[in-house]
Amino acid sequence: DVKVTQSSRYLVKRTGEKVFLECVQDMDHENMFWYRQDPGLGLRLIYFSYDVKMKEKGDIPEGYSVSREKKERFSLILESASTNQTSMYLCATGAGGRERETQYFGPGTRLLVL
Amino acid sequence: QKEVEQNSGPLSVPEGAIASLNCTYSDRGSQSFFWYRQYSGKSPELIMFIYSNGDKEDGRFTAQLNKASQYVSLLIRDSQPSDSATYLCAVHMIYNQGGKLIFGQGTELSVKP
Numbered sequence: 001d002v003k004v005t006q007s008s009r010y011l012v013k014r015t016g017e018k019v020f021l022e023c024v025q026d027m028d029h030e031n032m033f034w035y036r037q038d039p040g041l042g043l044r045l046i047y048f049s050y051d052v053k054m055k056e057k058g059d060i061p062e063g064y065s066v067s068r069e070k071k072e073r074f075s076l077i078l079e080s081a082s083t084n085q086t087s088m089y090l091c092a093t094g095a096g097g098r099e100r101e102t103q104y105f106g107p108g109t110r111l112l113v114l
Numbered sequence: 115q116k117e118v119e120q121n122s123g124p125l126s127v128p129e130g131a132i133a134s135l136n137c138t139y140s141d142r143g144s145q146s147f148f149w150y151r152q153y154s155g156k157s158p159e160l161i162m163f164i165y166s167n168g169d170k171e172d173g174r175f176t177a178q179l180n181k182a183s184q185y186v187s188l189l190i191r192d193s194q195p196s197d198s199a200t201y202l203c204a205v206h207m208i209y210n211q212g213g214k215l216i217f218g219q220g221t222e223l224s225v226k227p
Contacts, residue, residue, distance in 0.1 A: 045218040090157055101213050105157040
C-alpha cells in the first residue's frame, strides 16, 4: 500500500509567518507534487519534483517555494504567509512512468492564516 | 475552453440506481485517465484508471474511454449512500521529463436512500 503522510492535519498561522508543510512517502516514487484545493477553484498545482534537488513550477507557484533534499521528502514553504493562502494543501506522489503516471494523495493539511 | 471539464452537479440518484459521471478533455495527446473520489474534508482517493478505448470494469465501477470524442465517463452500478462524494476526473499530460495531472472541477454525487 502506498503511504503518503503530511506533517499536520490542521495548522493555524499568522500573517507574515514562514510556514513549512512537509510530505513524506514510503514507496520510492520519483515524482512528488503539491496542490492546493479551494471551493469553486478545484485542485491547482503549485510545484512538483521529478527527482531529488529538482523542482518545476506548477500553475500557481507565486508565494511558495519547495525543497526536495531526499527522495522520500518534499517540503512546501510559504515564505511569508498571507490570508489568501488559507486553503487545503495536498501532497501527492506519482509512479508509473512518463506517459502513465498514477498519483496518490496524502491526507491533506488544512491551513488557516489569520 | 477548460482542459478538463465535468458537470459540477449535484447529481442526485436513488439508492440502487446507476450513476453516470462524464468528463471531456481538450488534449488529444493524452494517454491516461483517472477517476478519484473525494469525501467532504478528505483527500482524493484513486478509484480507477483507464488507458485504452472501451470499457474497464472494477466491481460496481466501470470506466469508459473514447479518445476520438475526447471523453471519459464513470458508471457506478447499484449506487449506495456511501458513494455520495465528489468525483474528480483527471487527465495525464506529458510535461518536460515527466507529466502532470490536470483535474476537472469535480461532480458532486448524492445517493438518496
